[in-house]
Amino acid sequence: MKIGFLGFGEVASNISKWLKDxxxxxxxxxxxRSQRTQxxxxxxxxxxxENNKSLANISDILISALTPDEAINVAREIGxxxxxxxxxINNISPETAQKALEYIENGRTADAAIMGGIKKEGKKVQIIASGSHAEQFSQLNQYGMNIKVTSPHLGQSKAxxxxRxxxxxxxxxxxxxxxxxxxxLDLDEELLECLKITEGPDFMKSALSRVISSAYHARRRAEEMDEVLSFISNYNDPIMSKATMECFKNISKTVNQDIMAENYKDVFKSHK
Amino acid sequence: MKIGFLGFGEVASNISKWLKDxxxxxxxxxxxRSQRTQxxxxxxxxxxxENNKSLANISDILISALTPDEAINVAREIGxxxxxxxxxINNISPETAQKALEYIENGRTADAAIMGGIKKEGKKVQIIASGSHAEQFSQLNQYGMNIKVTSPHLGQSKAxxxxRxxxxxxxxxxxxxxxxxxxxLDLDEELLECLKITEGPDFMKSALSRVISSAYHARRRAEEMDEVLSFISNYNDPIMSKATMECFKNISKTVNQDIMAENYKDVFKSHK
Structure with missing residues (x-):
């Protein structure tokens, strides 16, 4: 079985390694592709x-793992x-995935989403798949992947x-x-200590890791939340999600982020 | 040692039972006191x-566990x-606690806060204490309580x-x-299942319990968040906390709450 990857960033390079092994x-x-990708x-x-077309032509399973803005164009090109x-498997909304997959003329499609950190969790990371050919994609579980088919309806895994x-x-x-x-208020350590008691054994580690990565990636998080918002707004008035986006925007603009990243890096090390 | 309780609601009746035992x-x-309290x-x-004054007069440790609006008045009365x-130990802001404790003329005071559910966790529930006489209060740990002194500065435990x-x-x-x-979107079970994987072993139980209790107590939560907000706003622009208050207000006004409470009660039972 030949597995093709459109794009070769973090997602493709990790998954391809598992499958190659x-x-x-x-x-x-x-x-x-950029020099970094090459x-x-x-x-x-x-x-x-030689090119994307010949890759599409020989692959039994072709996985699109591009930057979000390339997803539709490349699907159109090789459709x-x-x-x-x-x-x-791109990080795009259900609607965008739908648009991209409409270009695939043989209709043998699935959409998938990675539910966690691919680098951190490795091949155990759960991948949710949906669409008419999700079951075929999940055959890669025989090669060590952790794909769960959730629905035959395209877009459900992105949703x-x-x-999430x-x-x-x-x-x-x-x-x-x-x-x-x-x-x-000089109560940060006390706050973490008292939350640890009721919020479960993993709280401390995950809280510190979240604070540090929020500090470093606030701008990207705000952009991602923008897409989440435009999706969820179809179904609910997302008060908390709006605030989440505002909060990340605010972090990315103010000095908080440096204070927080530096301050908790050491605390984090001691809880690793 | 004689322990007195001003007020005898859920907090006082639980703590007094542990200490009496x-x-x-x-x-x-x-x-x-109301008929229910009697x-x-x-x-x-x-x-x-006979009355609050004689109670204040004979108690070695006098614990004020009233409704929030009584805290200052009763302190003034028996000061x-x-x-x-x-x-x-009232559920009030640091500023309100400060005002109340200024009426205690002998100056032997502490403020305390219960960090968790007193009914659910029982005598293991952590109580944080601060103020000049917090150490004396923490002597009750000899009688099975779990009091942690965080600071000699009045108000820190409420803060x-x-x-939290x-x-x-x-x-x-x-x-x-x-x-x-x-x-x-008919994806609620799938969402819980996939969050369970990355959010730790206690996620499912605590998420369901939070949804049900948010549904039932949305109005009270919104009121409590109002007080939290007015405190935190002194130190930070609390974007997420404002949204939390709005969200609870919204839940208390719409039909969501019944759907959610009913819908997840059964799911909750199966995860207990």
Whole structure:
């Protein structure tokens, strides 16, 4: 079985490594790829096709793992050449995934979403898949992946990812804001200590990791929340999600982020 | 050692039971108490003083556990009669506690805050104490309580409680909002299942318990958040806490609450 990757960033390079180690043939193409990606491909030792079209033509499963703004364009470009199952694992909304997958002429499609940190959790990270050909994609579980098919309806896995983001990013914003107030009152350590008691054994580690990564990635989080918001607003008035986006915007603009990142890096090390 | 309780609601009746079972003499008074409280007192078998003044006069440790709006008035009333250590464990802001404790003429005071659910956690529930006489209050640890002295500065324990509330009530609002959107998309069970994987082993139980109690107590939560907000606003721009209050207000006004309470009660039972 030949597995192709459109794009070769963090997601593709990790998944391709797991699958290659399990004995599968991995392919990608360097068409329109950055120097950084070309280096990643070279290091990984995967097979290189001449271009995206020939990659689409030979892949039994073709996984689209691009930057969000490329997802539709690349699907349009290779839509009539895709011979196998085309899986969109891009970090995009259900609507955008739907649009992209409409270009795949053979109709053998699935959308997928990664529910956690691919670097941190490795091949155990859960991947949710939906769409008419999600079951075929989940055959990669035989090669060590952790794919769960949630529905034959296209877009459900992206929807689930958005809902999950609304919660997890919201918790990050909350712990950042609460801890920043506590920091100003010189009660930050006490706050963490007393939350630890009721919020479970993993609280301390995950809270500190959330504060630090919120500090470093506030701008990107705000952008991601913007997409989450425009999706959820179709179903609910997302008061907390609006605040989450505002909070990350605010963090990215103010000096808080440096204070928080530096302040809790050491605390974090001692709780690792 | 004689322990007195001003007020005899849930907090006083629980703590007095632990201390009575450990052999301490417990006192209260029925002055201005409701019929419900009088019944609670009778059932508890604690000693009854003629009025608040005589209670203040004989208590080695006098614990004020009233409704928030009584805290200042009762302190003013018995301020010059309090002979022992006066501990304010009311659910009030640091500023209000400060005002109340200024009436205690002997100056032997502490403020305390309960960090968790007294009914659910029992005598293991952590109580944080601060103020000049917090150490004396913490002697009750010899009788099975779990009091942690955090600072000799009056008001710190109430401040910590407010910060903790900002976080825990925020998480409740977040899980409610996320789950309600998921419910509308028929993805609520899937959302809980996939959060369970990354949010720790206690996630499911605590999320469901938070959703149900948010549904039932939305109005009270909104009121409590109002007080949290007015405290935190002195130190930070509490974007997430404002949203938490709005979210609870919204829940208390709309039909969501019944859907959510009913819907997850059964799910909750199966995860207990």
């Amino acid at each position: 399990s004995g599968l043939e991995i392919y990608t193409s360097l068409e329109n 280096d990643l491909v070279e290091k990984s030792g995967v097979n290189i096709c 009539k050449y895709s011979k196998g199952v085309y899986v969109d 689930l990812k958005m809902l 983001s609304a919660y997890t990013k919201g918790v990050s914003a909350l712990i950042f804001e609460s801890l920043y107030s506590a920091y100003k | 450990s052999g301490l003499e417990i006192y209260t008074s029925l002055e201005n 019944d609670l007192v009778e059932k508890s078998g604690v000693n009854i003083c 010059k009669y309090s002979k022992g250590v006066y501990v304010d 910590l409680k407010m910060l 509330s900002a976080y825990t009530k925020g998480v409740s609002a977040l899980i409610f909002e996320s789950l309600y959107s998921a419910y509308k």
